[in-house]
Amino acid sequence: MSHATLQSPIGPILVSADDKLLTGVRIGASDLADAPTPLLREAIAQLAAWFEGRLVDFDLPLAPLKSPRGEDHSAAICAIPYGETASYGELARRISSSPRAIGQACRRNPMPIIIPCHRVLGAGGVIGHYTGGEGITTKLWLLQREQRKG
Structure with missing residues (x-):
């Protein structure tokens, strides 16, 4: 599991992913961060674009839910x-x-x-x-x- 943090207008946002899928987003959390993978860099870029008003729909591979x-x-x-x-x-x-x-x-x-x-x-x-x-x-x-x- 890898993590990256975006500093946003609502505070830090921690994004987590495995090798191929985004697994979590936590608003207000930045307790974990390491070298971002290409997927995490893309997720951070899309979130930043959303906050800037340049993106309305995300295009990221999401981990399936449990049911x-x-x-x-x-x-x-x-x-x-x-x-x-x-x-x-x-x-x-x-x-x-x-x-x-x-x-x-x-x-x-x-x-x-x-x-x-x-x-x-x-x-x-x-x-x-x-x-x-x-x-x-x-x-x-x-x-x-x-x-x-x-």
Whole structure:
């Protein structure tokens, strides 16, 4: 496992990968870092471009999640377009799941920003929760960043 850190507007972001797949993104963490691999350099470059408003869709090889249902939840989250949001309930209806399961998928998301769980809100646009960085403050920053569209 290799690691690299991006210094971002929301604090350090630790990116982890094995030889071929991105395995994790941790907002607010920089406790591990070593010589970045080509994949980590690409992930850092794409994240930096996202923060600069030059990238809206990531193109990185991601490690599969532990279950097919987790993959379904992740795909539903990734289908929310840049700059838009969807509610836990709306996503649940789209994939025949439950709002609680969508919330758990967001909470367990190993790659925030890349799998954009910040785009998932509670009913009526309630901000909901966020486990990355400084929690709701970080989620609001990410949403506002996308609203600026560059």
